């Protein structure tokens with residue numbers, strides 16, 4: 001098995017507070033790996049360290065065997081790491097089609113003012129339409145994003161991350177805030193992401209975690225308390241103790 005993503009002894013301190021404490025993770029290529037843990041456990045900090053939003057105090061981030069710790073966020077996207085955010089980051093005045101086309105153009109180096117040949121433009125449009133279909137957005141692709149259902153907005157965020165053709169896709173609570181009646185569609189599309197893309201999921205919804213993940217790491221106070229298969233984590237008394245009295249749904 002090849003390793004897609006690895007952290008070695010990752011530490012992040014904010015002043016005297018240690019948010020990430022000696023985290024060593026190994027995520028195999030094609031894995032469905034969930035990061036769970038109570039509020040404030042350091043999940044978002046870890047994702048920020050993986051994507052380059054934050055620099056670690058010490059330790060390394062390794063993708064496909066290469067140390068990317070010193071690379072900027074932008075360079076990491078080029079190395080195949082894409083993410084979604086817990087909070088909606090979309091341009092509400094754009095249509096889904098416009099947003100996806102922008103993401104494709106950015107990926108292909110035709111950002112902003114660069115001129116794109118007509119044939120390539122048509123290819124990009126075809127790709128955008130296919131991508132929107134995969135994410136259940138065909139019916140709303142011409143509408144202003146701010147007006148479409150919230151579940152569809154969350155799917156658009158995943159589609160935009162996916163447009164960069166990531167090898168590793170980091171999903172930060174993809175179903176957060178989505179109304180009950182829209183959840184099943186979001187969850188089904190997250191589950192049907194192509195097998196070759198390695199996915200790291202941060203999630204509070206245990207139904208999604210247990211139906212999606214093949215491995216789970218449990219973070220508590222910045223430390224990986226336990227890591228294992230879904231069965232191992234579900235049966236672990238330490239995990240039960242952490243979640244006892246917590247709203248883990």
Ligand SMILES: Nc1ncnc2c1ncn2[C@@H]1O[C@H](COP(=O)(O)OP(=O)(O)OP(=O)(O)O)[C@@H](O)[C@H]1O
Nearest residue numbers: 014017018019037038039040041042043044045046
């Ligand atoms: N920029 C910062 N400066 C100081 N402390 C921070 C900073 N960012 C995060 N922290 C602290 O680090 C800890 C971990 O926060 P983080 O957001 O990573 O947790 P989380 O597991 O993602 O929580 P949640 O599930 O609530 O999103 C928290 O105690 C938080 O207050």
